[in-house]
Amino acid sequence: MTARRIDRPAIGRRWLKFTSGFARPLLLLAAAVALSGATSAAEPVAPAPAGAAYLFVYFTENTIDGEKLRFAISDGNNALQWKTLNDGRPMLQSNEGTRGLRDPFIMRSAEGDRFFLLATDLSAARTGWGDATRHGSQYLEIWESTDLIHWGKQRHVRVNLPAAGMTWAPEATYDPTIGAYVVYWTSTLYKDAAHMVEDGEGPQILTATTRDFRTFTTPTPWFKAADVPGAVRAKGMIDATVMKDRGLYYRFTKISDARACASSDILAQVSPSLRTDGASGQWKILDRCIGRRAGTPEVEGPTAFVANPGDTSGFKYFLWVDDYGGAGYIPLATNALDGKIAWTYPRDFHLPPSPRHGTVLSITAAERERIEAHWRSTTPEGADVTARWVVPPVLASGTQLPVPVGFAATWRADGQALRDDVLTNRDAAARVVRLEGRLTRADGTTLTKSFTVRVLSSGARQLEAYARTPTGAHDANQPTVARSVHLTLSGADGRMTPLNDDYGVLFAKGDYTGVDRVALRGVADPSLFHFADGALGVIATRIDMAGKPDPAETATVIFRSDIARAGDFEELGTLDLRSADGVAQPHAIWDSAARRYLVSWTDGNAQQRWTTVANLARTEWQVLSV
Structure with a gap:
């Protein structure tokens, strides 16, 4: 693709040009910009391209693996028929905050030159739900991509108020009247610093604005249950999603009705103005109790989108809702948004296994072909x-x-x-x-x-490995601690507790560079596996204290536990995966049928690579696909 500069609306700040993980430089603002009260009109630089397929990003369940992000692509131009990508395995995981990802949202930029992906920083698998609304994250997890295949470095961005107990289900909509993105999420607000006394509004929707998904304005309340006649104020609302069609904004949110609905359900509203708040009266109620009337159980996590031209399902609009206690997403569909909407619960649809709250993005035929070609090249054949x-x-x-x-x-x-x-x-x-x-x-x-x-039995405990991001050379979380293998173990209540007070458990050996001189080494992306004899193993990327991976021949390090004392590990050494393009996120699995280890990783071009190894200690090789 030819590099070109995208001129975003002028806002009185100079441009900064820097090199990122993308194929070309990105152009970013040099400073934060106060957008509240902006009135200058600014239309999108590029009109939305004609959609010919869809991309779906989602999480799957309240487990460590389920709280990673997966992608699927539509089977042709049909929003009801889907195929998983990467064999249904996760494609994005978090190394920041709680290290869990939920409620992902994906959108095309107003200029059409890139894509933004936002996600909730929440790991129910690690911390449970006890303090999730009082002492949850005030951050968003953000990625950018220019091609929907290669994603840049994760950004862990604080966006919320100190009074907010959590930052759930973030989404964004571009507002051409200010030339910026309106970002909104669910939060419970508290009156005290200890987050013990709520403000009486229950969970509500806050909003902020941004032009680059790096700096955000101070959030303000946008929508609360008190703005909806008949809603239970104390129960609040969650999971707002917005769909724009023919100049109008349609907002769908989960609320609790005082009567006339068997459970909390989805409310539909419409407004000609995106940023007007709930108390203004400009958001008119179209429909409520949508899921129950369509035949679903209690649902949440709505995502709404307009069908592509020529969508072969025969519908014009879709509202997917999350049966969070059952099968996951259920697609509802209709052909008109006027009056009390008649939503259809289609009989014939095929979604990925157990998809939970996510979003669907319209993509072009060229984008579909490029994505399918990339993942087809990494899919096993023959x-x-x-x-x-x-x-x-x-x-x-x-x-x-x-x-x-x-x-x-x-x-x-x-x-x-x-x-x-x-x-x-x-x-x-x-x-x-x-x-x-x-x-x-x-x-x-x-x-x-x-x-x-x-x-294992149903009561078996769960162990997870991870590394941390250093916060400073003089902090307790300095590089030698952060860039070690950390282990966390589940308790009887299912909550994960870090071992050794989260100060690391396994430390990579350094390299001798001279008399009494050692170059320290650390790890990234550690992954647990079992050796053939049942001993516990860890495979990880070997890095220096600045986070730079080792050369290919020493880029992968292996640890093994004592078979009799599972807590005692030794470093076996490094494994040469012969990957000229680097090694990230290595994984190993003992194949009891072939009696070899399957080792897989992602290279620097985001390609999935793999090989098999007869003995991880001796690194005997049979290269099949590198």
Whole structure:
């Protein structure tokens, strides 16, 4: 793509030009800009391109893996039929804040030259829900991309008020009257510094403005339950989403009605002005109790979008709602937004497995082809499927077994057929299972593979590995501590507690550079796995104290626990993955069928790479796809 400068509306500040992780320089503002009260008109530089498909970003469940972001693409120009990308595996994860990602929102910039992705900084898997609305995050997690494939560095940006207890479900809408993005999210506000006394409004929607998703104006209340006749004020509202159509803004929010609705449900409003607040009276109520009237259970997390021209589903508008206690997203659809909207609960739709609160983005035919080509090049084909189709040797009860894209799977555990590709253990102790899987292509060809798997009991505790971002050379979280392997363990209540008071557990060996001189080394992206004999392992990217990865031949480091004392680890050394383009987010899985380790990673071009290794301690090699 030819580099070009995008001139955003003039606001009396000079441009800064810097090099980022994108293919060309980005142009950013040199200072924060106060946008409140701005009246200058500024139209988008580029009109929205004609959509020919859709991209969907979402999270899946209240687990550590589920609170990472996944992507799917529509099967043609049809908002009801979907295919996962990256075999349904996560594509973005957080290394900041709570390290959990929920409620992702994606949008195209007003100029059309990039995409912004926002997400809630919340990990229910690690911290539970007890203090989530009182002492939750006041930050947003933000990424940018120019092609929807390669994403820049995560930005952990504080946007909220000190009085706010949380910052949930962020979204943004471009307002051409001020040439800026209106960003809104859910917060509960408190009267005291300890966040013990609420302001009486319950959860409400706050709003701020930005032009670059780096600096934001001070947030102000935008919409609260007190603005809606018949709403239960103390229960407040959550999860506002906005759809623009023919010059009008349609807002959908979850509220609790005092009567006439069996549960909290979705409210629909319309206004000619985006930024006017709820007390102004300009937001007219169109509909309420939308989910229940359409036949859903209690839902939340709405996302609304206008159908592409020629969408083959036959509908013009979509409102997806999250059945958070059940299957996840349910698509509702209609052909008119006038009066009391007649929402249809379609019978024929195919969404990714267990999708939770996210957003759908209209994309062009060229964008669809580029995304599909990228992920098709990293999807296993032919003989590769046999090597990459692996079930880990230790699984939590309730784990859904892997099924490669383009295949149907049937499973048998100890000779008994499994339902829904889920392996469970209702016993009080772990049990060993002989697992047989058969994959079938659409053309009828099949392949089979058998694994030996230890299935943990439902009460098994969960262990997670991570590294931190240093805050300063003289802080407790200085580089040598932050860039070590940290471990966190779940308790009886399911909440995760960092071991060693979050000061790190495993430290990489340094490199001797001379007499009494050592160049310190740290780790990034540590990942847990099990060795063939059941010992616990950690694989990670080896970096220096500034965060720069090692050269390829020493870029991956392996740790192994003592089989008798799981808390005692030793560093086995480095693994040469022979990746000229770098190593990030390495993972290892013991394949009990092939009796080899499958090692996968992401290179510097965001390409998925993999190989198999006979012995991680000796690094014997059989290179299959690098």
